[in-house]
Amino acid sequence: xxxxxxxxxxxxxxxxxxxxxxxxxxxxxxxxxxxxxxxxxxxxxxxxxxxxxxxxxxxxxxxxxxxxxxxxxxxxxxxxxxxxxxxxxxxxxxxxxxxxxxxxxxxxxxxxxxxxxxxxxxxxxxxxxxxxxxxxxxxxxxxxxxxxxxxxxxxxxxxxxxxxxxxxxxxxxxxxxxxxxxxxxxxxxxxxxxxxxxxxxxxxxxxxxxxxxxxxxxxxxxxxxxxxxxxxxxxxxxxxxxxxxxxxxxxxxxxxxxxxxxxxxxxxxxxxxxxxxxxxxxxxxxxxxxxxxxxxxxxxxxxxxxxxxxxxxxxxxxxxxxxxxxxxxxxxxxxxxxxxxxxxxxxxxxxxxxxxxxxxxxxxxxxxxxxxxxxxxxxxxxxxxxxxxxxxxx
Numbered sequence: 273x274x275x276x277x278x279x280x281x282x283x284x285x286x287x288x289x290x291x292x293x294x295x296x297x298x299x300x301x302x303x304x305x306x307x308x309x310x311x312x313x314x315x316x317x318x319x320x321x322x323x324x325x326x327x328x329x330x331x332x333x334x335x336x337x338x339x340x341x342x343x344x345x346x347x348x349x350x351x352x353x354x355x356x357x358x359x360x361x362x363x364x365x366x367x368x369x370x371x372x373x374x375x376x377x378x379x380x381x382x383x384x385x386x387x388x389x390x391x392x393x394x395x396x397x398x399x400x401x402x403x404x405x406x407x408x409x410x411x412x413x414x415x416x417x418x419x420x421x422x423x424x425x426x427x428x429x430x431x432x433x434x435x436x437x438x439x440x441x442x443x444x445x446x447x448x449x450x451x452x453x454x455x456x457x458x459x460x461x462x463x464x465x466x467x468x469x470x471x472x473x474x475x476x477x478x479x480x481x482x483x484x485x486x487x488x489x490x491x492x493x494x495x496x497x498x499x500x501x502x503x504x505x506x507x508x509x510x511x512x513x514x515x516x517x518x519x520x521x522x523x524x525x526x527x528x529x530x531x532x533x534x535x536x537x538x539x540x541x542x543x544x545x546x547x548x549x550x551x552x553x554x555x556x557x558x559x560x561x562x563x564x565x566x567x568x569x570x571x572x573x574x575x576x577x578x579x580x581x582x583x584x585x586x587x588x589x590x591x592x593x594x595x596x597x598x599x600x601x602x603x604x605x606x607x608x609x610x611x612x613x614x615x616x617x618x619x620x621x622x623x624x625x626x627x628x629x630x631x632x633x634x635x636x637x638x639x640x641x642x643x644x645x646x647x648x649x650x651x652x653x654x655x656x657x658x659x660x661x662x663x664x665x666x
Contacts, residue, residue: 290427294520299394308505308513319499323379324490327368327456327467329388329486333359351587353481356428362480364388365423368456368467370415376420385412385457386422390431390473392438405453432475450475454486463492523629550577561601564610574603587613 332349335342335358340347342358354362366386370379388409394402409424431450438448449472456467469488474481527568553575567573573593577584587594590613594603605613 294523298517298520301513301520305510305513306373312502312504313611315503317501318495320493320495321372322493323460323463324371324489324491325368325456325458325460325463325465325467326371326489326561327366327454327469327487329452329454329469329471330365330367331482332363332365333361334363336361351481353479354428355479356432356475356477360427360429361425362428363423363425364452364454364486365421366409366454366456366486368458370418370420370458370460377539379460380415380418381461381520382415382418382420383412383457383459384415384420385410386420387455387457388422388424389453390426390456391451391453391470392435393449393451394438394442394446395449397461401446414483415644428475428480431473432477432480432600452482452486456488457516460492462494465490465492550574551584551586551593554585556585556590556592556601558610561596562599564601564603566609567604573602573604574649 330350331354332347332557333351333354335344335346335348337358338344339358341355348354349533361531366388368384368386370382370384372379386409388659389405389407389408392405393400393404407420408426411422411541413420413422435448435450442448451470451472453468458465458467467488469486471484471486474483558571569577570593573595574595576582577595580595582595582597585594585596586592590605591607592603592605592613594601596602601605603610607613
């Protein structure tokens with residue numbers, strides 16, 4: 273701390289309160305630091321599981337007649353085109369997969385129903401005005417390892433003849449389109465739903481094929497629990513609390529060491545600093561002035577100096593502040609009245625005079641004794657102009 277009279281006065285007045293406050297802050301900060309280290313931060317977040325249901329339709333056909341391209345009994349799978357004479361029957365296999373996307377494991381239990389149909393639809397200028405669906409499969413296969421499979425075989429030639437018959441009946445009013453429709457109903461235990469996928473089917477006099485894929489998928493996300501995460505408290509927070517506690521306790525110790533015990537002395541030091549331009553150091557003789565007026569504070573002495581345009585003399589030996597004006601001495605001293613400031617304070621009990629048994633004083637170098645006469649006048653160095661003057665002063 274720097275030498276600051278204002279601070280000294282503040283510490284003299286409120287030092288005890290400041291020390292208690294700093295100790296309380298220090299203890300609480302250190303306790304909070306220990307608590308933060310011993311209790312890491314815990315956060316709770318919801319945990320979600322995602323299931324996905326996927327249905328795919330694949331095609332295959334068995335060659336019924338050997339030819340240049342294939343041999344009899346050979347199975348063609350997912351071909352982009354099938355020859356009508358070589359493979360007159362088409363097998364459509366529906367496969368549904370139930371998967372737990374979060375863990376990557378299949379859904380062991382569940383219910384699946386496959387429905388496969390062929391739909392004729394009459395359209396004009398791209399707008400349908402008639403349709404009819406023939407169901408060729410409706411089955412609820414068992415779910416094994418998250419997979420359910422069904423299949424149906426259709427006679428492609430019979431559907432070609434039916435399509436031609438419908439076109440003749442329309443008489444050129446519109447066109448007749450054929451499509452394969454795969455509809456899947458599912459229940460995973462947590463979710464239920466339906467998937468529908470459609471692929472147009474083209475049949476000519478020589479070949480047939482599916483335009484597009486029979487495939488559909490949908491996800492389901494649901495809350496399956498909570499996840500607790502434990503992380504250490506912020507190092508900045510812990511360091512800040514620790515630093516605050518250390519500085520507070522160190523500040524309390526410093527305040528205890530620097531706090532002045534005397535409020536009046538601290539207040540006087542503040543006034544000395546504040547009115548330094550009006551105060552000069554010097555020595556004030558006891559005999560000066562005809563009248564001596566004791567003032568309550570140093571401020572009062574400075575006010576007199578300001579009013580009389582005089583200076584305040586600070587006699588450090590006597591602890592005296594005084595202004596002399598027209599034979600009147602206006603003074604302030606923490607020692608008391610004018611006469612009580614004549615001699616410096618001495619602790620007589622600390623060094624008592626001891627006389628030995630023979631009545632002799634202890635030997636002492638007389639040169640150390642102060643032989644100056646405090647009461648001597650300027651023109652009487654010995655201090656004895658005449659006895660009457662001396663007794664009057666005493």
